[in-house]
Amino acid sequence: MIVLILFCFALQSQNVDFSMLKTINKNEYQNLDISMRITSKSVYPLLIAAPGSLLLTGLVTKDKLMMRNGVKTGVAIGLNVLLTSGLKYAINRPRPFAQYPNDIIKRTNAGPYSFPSGHTSSAFAMATAMSLSTKKWYVAVPSYAYACAVGYSRMRLGVHFPTDVLGGMVLGIGSSLLVFQIDKWIQKK
Numbered sequence: 327m328i329v330l331i332l333f334c335f336a337l338q339s340q341n342v343d344f345s346m347l348k349t350i351n352k353n354e355y356q357n358l359d360i361s362m363r364i365t366s367k368s369v370y371p372l373l374i375a376a377p378g379s380l381l382l383t384g385l386v387t388k389d390k391l392m393m394r395n396g397v398k399t400g401v402a403i404g405l406n407v408l409l410t411s412g413l414k415y416a417i418n419r420p421r422p423f424a425q426y427p428n429d430i431i432k433r434t435n436a437g438p439y440s441f442p443s444g445h446t447s448s449a450f451a452m453a454t455a456m457s458l459s460t461k462k463w464y465v466a467v468p469s470y471a472y473a474c475a476v477g478y479s480r481m482r483l484g485v486h487f488p489t490d491v492l493g494g495m496v497l498g499i500g501s502s503l504l505v506f507q508i509d510k511w512i513q514k515k
Contacts, residue, residue: 344429346488347422350481351430359433362479366434369445369476373403376452380459395459398505399452406451406501407444410494414439423484436485442493443486449473450498458506473498 377400384393419441423432453469460466477491486494 343487343489347481348429351484362482363434365475365479366445369448373448376456398509399455399459402455402502402505403451405505406447406498409497410442410444410447413442417441421485422487430484433483440486441490442497443480443490445480446477446491446494447498449476450495451501454499454502
């Protein structure tokens, strides 16, 4: 009985996942699609700029904590990339445009596997690390808004399901929280 209930729930969840993606991905909006490609492509340069800016700020202001936060941000992003890549190849979920070629429009290039969204997980790892490093609302709000835009862009471009984006969000936030927590434990010793 429990197996039947879980099977029905999984089936219903997959339908909701596909329906949401289809709604986000449908229709042609050339300017929106251009901005979504730019948003997606901006993630990887920012993964270098984020820890670099914290390190540079720490060096210029002679703030050892900020320099340490730059290192933690780099470690959190690195951990996130490793975990995301490992999960992609372990789970092997096909991309939406490959699974539903008649319904989902592919608007950018992407590798073969979908879960979790690497762009989204990286953006949320960066947003969380920057927020924990600065503890300023004017850093946190735009950082998380940007991360949400990245997640939306991946669905709009047809390369991720909403659950891929959700998984990326959880993984990205979790990676940064874990690294910052481990550093707290190390500092207490």
